[in-house]
């Protein structure tokens with residue numbers, strides 16, 4: 046008797062199933078309170094390739110990003126400890142700081158109960 050070896054398709058299918066897609070939620074650290082949070086819960090501040098500091102609420106702009114919680118305290122803490130400029134490797138222009146403060150004030154006043 047010749048033992049025929051059939052390819053074991055089932056096992057191949059099993060192997061393929063093991064390559065599950067893992068959905069990872071990107072986690073970032075707030076520069077103020079230094080808590081780790083899902084990226085979309087944080088405000089992104091970027092340094093553009095041109096060297097401008099911009100607020101990026103959509104998180105889609107390209108550039109080096111720094112992250113903050115949506116509150117003024119974290120912004121002030123990040124500024125006080127100079128974490129923001131260290132992270133972006135650039136001084137934050139006063140104009141941008143004002144913009145950030147205004148942005149966060151607007152944000153907090155628009156979301157009641159926070």
Ligand SMILES: [Zn+2]
Nearest residue numbers: 075078114119
């Ligand atoms: Zn924070």
